[in-house]
Amino acid sequence: MDDWGAALFEPQSVAVVGASASPGKVGHVVLRNLLATYPGDVHPIHPTEREILGRPCRPSVSEVPGSVDLAVIIVPATATPAVLEDCGSAGVRAAIVISGGFAEAGPDGRALQERVAAIGRAAGIRLVGPNCFGVINVHAGLNASIGIGLPEVGGVSLFSQSGAYGMAAFSRSKDGEIGFAKVIAPGNTVDLNEVDVLRYLGEDRHTRVIAMLLESIRDGAAFVETARQVTPYKPVIVLKTGRGESGRRAAASHTAALAGDAAVAAAALRQAGVRLVTDGLTLLDVAAALDRQPAPRGGRVAVVTNSGGTGVELADLLEGEGMTVPRLSAGLQARLREHLPAHASTENPVDLTVDWERFPAMYGETVRALLDSDEIDALIPVLLQRSALIPEVTDRVIAEVAAGRERGSTIPVHICWVGPQEAEANRRRLLEAGIPCSPWTARAVRTLAGSRPRPVRPVPTVGEPLTLPGDANEDGWLPPDETLRLVAEAGVPVVPWRIVDSQVGAVQAARDLGFPIVLKAVRPDLVHKTEAGAVRVGLTDAAAIRAAARDLVRSLGPGALLVQHQAGPGVELVVGAVFAPGFGPMVMAGLGGIWIEALGDVAMRLAPIGSDEAAAMLDELRGSAVLDGGRGGPAVDRRSLACLIADVSAWVARAPWLRELDINPLIATGGGLVAVDARIRIATPD
Ligand code: ADP
Numbered sequence: 001m002d003d004w005g006a007a008l009f010e011p012q013s014v015a016v017v018g019a020s021a022s023p024g025k026v027g028h029v030v031l032r033n034l035l036a037t038y039p040g041d042v043h044p045i046h047p048t049e050r051e052i053l054g055r056p057c058r059p060s061v062s063e064v065p066g067s068v069d070l071a072v073i074i075v076p077a078t079a080t081p082a083v084l085e086d087c088g089s090a091g092v093r094a095a096i097v098i099s100g101g102f103a104e105a106g107p108d109g110r111a112l113q114e115r116v117a118a119i120g121r122a123a124g125i126r127l128v129g130p131n132c133f134g135v136i137n138v139h140a141g142l143n144a145s146i147g148i149g150l151p152e153v154g155g156v157s158l159f160s161q162s163g164a165y166g167m168a169a170f171s172r173s174k175d176g177e178i179g180f181a182k183v184i185a186p187g188n189t190v191d192l193n194e195v196d197v198l199r200y201l202g203e204d205r206h207t208r209v210i211a212m213l214l215e216s217i218r219d220g221a222a223f224v225e226t227a228r229q230v231t232p233y234k235p236v237i238v239l240k241t242g243r244g245e246s247g248r249r250a251a252a253s254h255t256a257a258l259a260g261d262a263a264v265a266a267a268a269l270r271q272a273g274v275r276l277v278t279d280g281l282t283l284l285d286v287a288a289a290l291d292r293q294p295a296p297r298g299g300r301v302a303v304v305t306n307s308g309g310t311g312v313e314l315a316d317l318l319e320g321e322g323m324t325v326p327r328l329s330a331g332l333q334a335r336l337r338e339h340l341p342a343h344a345s346t347e348n349p350v351d352l353t354v355d356w357e358r359f360p361a362m363y364g365e366t367v368r369a370l371l372d373s374d375e376i377d378a379l380i381p382v383l384l385q386r387s388a389l390i391p392e393v394t395d396r397v398i399a400e401v402a403a404g405r406e407r408g409s410t411i412p413v414h415i416c417w418v419g420p421q422e423a424e425a426n427r428r429r430l431l432e433a434g435i436p437c438s439p440w441t442a443r444a445v446r447t448l449a450g451s452r453p454r455p456v457r458p459v460p461t462v463g464e465p466l467t468l469p470g471d472a473n474e475d476g477w478l479p480p481d482e483t484l485r486l487v488a489e490a491g492v493p494v495v496p497w498r499i500v501d502s503q504v505g506a507v508q509a510a511r512d513l514g515f516p517i518v519l520k521a522v523r524p525d526l527v528h529k530t531e532a533g534a535v536r537v538g539l540t541d542a543a544a545i546r547a548a549a550r551d552l553v554r555s556l557g558p559g560a561l562l563v564q565h566q567a568g569p570g571v572e573l574v575v576g577a578v579f580a581p582g583f584g585p586m587v588m589a590g591l592g593g594i595w596i597e598a599l600g601d602v603a604m605r606l607a608p609i610g611s612d613e614a615a616a617m618l619d620e621l622r623g624s625a626v627l628d629g630g631r632g633g634p635a636v637d638r639r640s641l642a643c644l645i646a647d648v649s650a651w652v653a654r655a656p657w658l659r660e661l662d663i664n665p666l667i668a669t670g671g672g673l674v675a676v677d678a679r680i681r682i683a684t685p686d
């Protein structure tokens with residue numbers, strides 16, 4: 001375990017620099033927090049006071065007898081460098097700088113912050129902050145934060161780049177909804193960051209689930225690398241806010257236009273096994289659920305309900321999340337029917353009807369039978385009105401879940417709670433028994449769906465780097481012949497083509513390549529050809545080629561011509577790549593053609609990937625069904641498309657100079673996949 005982790009979360013002794021005797025001051029709140037529950041030594045530091053809150057006060061950390069592991073600093077920003085230097089000479093190993101007035105306050109603050117960071121580095125003190133909320137270790141009773149009291153104990157550790165949000169999360173623990181192990185809000189993050197903390201929490205034995213609220217990720221590649229190691233054995237749930245658009249600004253290719261910062265981060269994190277959520281409440285709901293129940297192994301859900309309508313609504317919502325509510329087998333239905341009235345429905349949703357006097361037995365026996373079955377991956381009992389109000393129903397559900405676990409069942413149970421206020425005590429007991437109780441249908445489904453694991457697939461090894469191609473224009477775009485040659489080198493079949501500089505040459509090339517023919521004008525700065533009227537398709541004889549060539553010269557001026565055999569017809573796909581700052585090369589695939597940006601139906605991954613991961617990308621497309629053909633069109637061979645994407649990703653990973661690659665369209669014809677257009681932009685000196 002990292003040394004800083006022990007100093008920060010399990011210090012033997014703590015100094016509070018800037019401790020204050022006046023209630024209401026931050027220096028008072030922090031000291032009080034520490035004294036309330038922390039069993040170690042706490043030393044208030046103050047230049048003049050002799051004693052605060054009954055503890056002897058020292059003028060500086062170096063005057064504390066014995067060693068100090070952790071310093072919590074709440075002095076004005078300008079006084080912080082001197083305090084940190086004093087901490088250095090006292091042998092302090094970690095410091096939490098709660099004070100503000102640093103980078104968030106302007107250029108002077110930024111300079112101060114850099115000094116603080118430099119002093120910390122030189123003295124070997126690991127820093128949290130500045131301008132932060134602090135650190136909590138619930139198991140150790142350590143509250144080195146400005147939060148009010150300790151949250152309830154549990155297995156969720158929270159890393160929150162928003163301190164206030166982190167604090168708000170606590171109040172939910174008071175309602176029994178969630179229990180925490182460690183909480184850390186890093187503020188301006190001069191030193192210890194999301195990657196350090198993720199690694200630490202991954203190894204921390206009290207942390208069963210890691211929840212992170214991230215506004216920015218400094219080193220995306222390092223975060224992904226660490227997450228890949230943690231997620232296979234410990235759930236990591238991330239709310240990534242901030243839809244940065246910087247990736248789009250300079251985008252000229254379709255691929256780059258679709259690879260905004262938020263999309264890149266989401267794709268890379270998911271690929272690393274992170275469970276991504278889109279709001280703070282769901283972050284906590286999913287974290288709490290995974291702390292208390294196993295993760296579902298698949299998407300088959302059984303619903304047990306005393307309200308048919310709620311059951312149908314849940315089934316709809318679950319299907320919307322890509323889960324299913326499968327019809328139960330005849331054998332299982334027969335087993336359920338033994339305990340249910342004749343008119344109950346046992347297909348799934350299992351509808352117990354309104355025979356409420358029998359609810360405890362019906363809920364209990366149904367839960368028992370379903371937990372023992374191998375036909376489902378998760379169970380949602382609905383407790384609504386009467387069933388929520390009857391304490392014996394709660395008793396039986398709690399007892400059956402416990403008994404199921406004893407028998408080795410790992411099927412997660414999530415309650416969909418639609419109970420009145422008078423039933424609150426029952427809900428509380430369910431929570432205390434470790435059974436999540438989501439109010440209403442949508443939240444229950446969101447929580448269950450959000451807790452599904454994501455597979456982490458092996459990363460293929462990267463080959464030798466490729467040499468930088470020459471003759472790009474000043475924006476970095478390569479000419480079409482160079483581009484098509486590289487695309488072929490990456491392993492993508494390219495439609496037969498020639499570059500010519502005359503009508504005669506075009507006709508000759510057409511005879512070699514075979515009709516029908518497509519003619520395209522080649523001009524140095526021409527990137528989007530269709531818009532410029534530079535593409536002529538469906539040319540079936542020499543006369544048509546001559547006429548088209550003449551036409552292109554008339555409208556675009558003299559220049560070379562790209563002569564291509566006309567491929568297809570078929571489904572137009574896009575395969576591309578971008579270099580994403582912070583993360584690295586990303587490969588993209590989706591439905592291409594002229595509606596690509598309007599549909600935005602692409603999937604992305606950090607390159608390189610294997611063909612299984614590429615196949616998962618295709619399954620993820622909203623228009624995935626388009627690949628299966630229909631309307632007279634051929635089906636796309638998913639296997640060979642996945643292999644092609646994997647090949648492109650391997651090539652991209654070897655091309656550190658690549659900025660954008662756009663193969664659009666790659667046409668899936670009855671005879672196979674073929675690229676007919678591509679563009680490549682490489683890094684330019686500036
Ligand atoms: P741009 O994307 O620069 O506008 P493309 O070369 O992609 O130009 O051509 C536009 C469209 O013309 C393609 O999306 C495709 O539908 C069609 N097309 C272009 N070249 C061919 C070809 N060789 N075979 C079949 N269709 C083609």
Ligand code: MG
Nearest residue numbers: 664665677678
């Ligand atoms: Mg195109």
